[in-house]
Amino acid sequence: MMPARPGMAAVLAIAAVVGLTVMAGIRGLRLARSTSDFFVASRTVRPWWNAAAIGGEYLAAASFLGVAGLFAGGDDQALWLVIGYTGGYLVLLLFIAAPLRRSNGYTLSDFAQVRFDSMAARRAVSVVVVIVCGAYIVPQLHGAGLVATTVLGAPRWAGPVLVATVVGLTVASGGMRSITLVQGMQYLIKVASLLVPLAFIVATLAARGFTPARVPTPPAELSTRSPYGTVSLLISLLLGAAALPHVLLRLATSPDGRSAQRTVVIATALVGTFYAIPFAYGAIGRWAVPQVVADGGADSLVLVLPYFVGGPFREVLVAMVAAGAFGAFIATSSGLVITMAGVVSQDLFGSDVRRFRLSALYATGLPLVLALVTASQSITDTVGYVFAFSASTLFPVLVLGIWWRGATAAAAVSGITVGAGLVAGAAVAYYVLGRPVGALGDLLAHPAAVTVPLVFTVVVVVSRLKPVGVRAAEQFIHQIHRPDDVETRLAVPVRTQR
Incomplete structure (x- = not known):
């Protein structure tokens, strides 16, 4: 592994990323005045920048660090992760993006309340959003701790504390205005921070006469995952990506439904393009530094590869990768925190700016505590x-x-309850039983192939048993599927509750 000692280049690079983030937050503070500015940037974000912001927040620790390590270790999960992470945007484009934007809600909770005319449905969705966002923030903070120890030689807690502090202050200062600037900028930083070191690594290997024929042959058996495990993994990635709350919140910043669709199309291209880079790192890492993966350092491969292969500029190259990694953690955590803050503010405290800022600090502090008191599992x-x-x-x-007028509030709450309970139970059982192998291990590690069809069935059956509120739902569905020029005259009011 790379020597754990702080380098001035790495310190300066990370400081530069943090400084740029703080400057964007200050600019957002000057621009953000209304509640709409803080929640959805007054719905004025254009498709190209919105897509870059989605790329900034979506390409998180698992994408920046985990994919390359998996590919280097010969695990075909890396391929399925990329297909699922990118393909989920096609599902989002086809079934969710434009109608959800035309519902005119600030949050998914707003959509649930207006669609089902139910505070119970709103609360159920709010709880799930908080769980998803909170659970997603924790691995970002663990990734920051990994960078802090691997590159800077700092205590593991230093990375999470730094990221949480920057994110909390940025979101609280300017809300969606601030993080839109941050996330779009961080996408560009992430791409550059990986591409430039990769170019130097390839050039250095070429100068040494390094060829694949002179390196160990990759393992013949790339995966022990069963067909069920592969299919279930793809289901969870494709459908889970299409329903991530922080990505869906970005669509609410689009001017209209057509802009939301264009945003998703561009974001799909940006995300797919990015994933070619960690695959290249994984391929080179498998050939050049197989000892890193063999020693259990797969998640740190992207960080240490420039050190081993980068030649005379290795310290600078490591610094660039570390800065990009911090950019990934900051951008993703910002989107998750603002999504949590919006839900907590509306459902617990109120929808004004002061309460939103207080909610942002709560949404940052709780995941930080969890990250500090829990051990880092595999990011992926x-x-x-x-x-x-x-x-x-x-x-x-x-x-x-969105698509079926017969879905009822009671069915939505029942489906959410069943799905949440089954997935949470599978996760707990998987780790309590010591990561079992075989059919049981596949089922617990990848439950989506069972849980998703079951939840759809529950929602349909419960809706059929007690079809309440179908006429109002039909009117709402008709509205959100209208063209944008008609939708602006038939806007659905957003009702928020303290």
């Missing part, structure tokens, strides 16, 4: 359960709520 494992949870709770309710 942790994020995998988040996607399965989202796919088994929010996705069925969103799709049926």
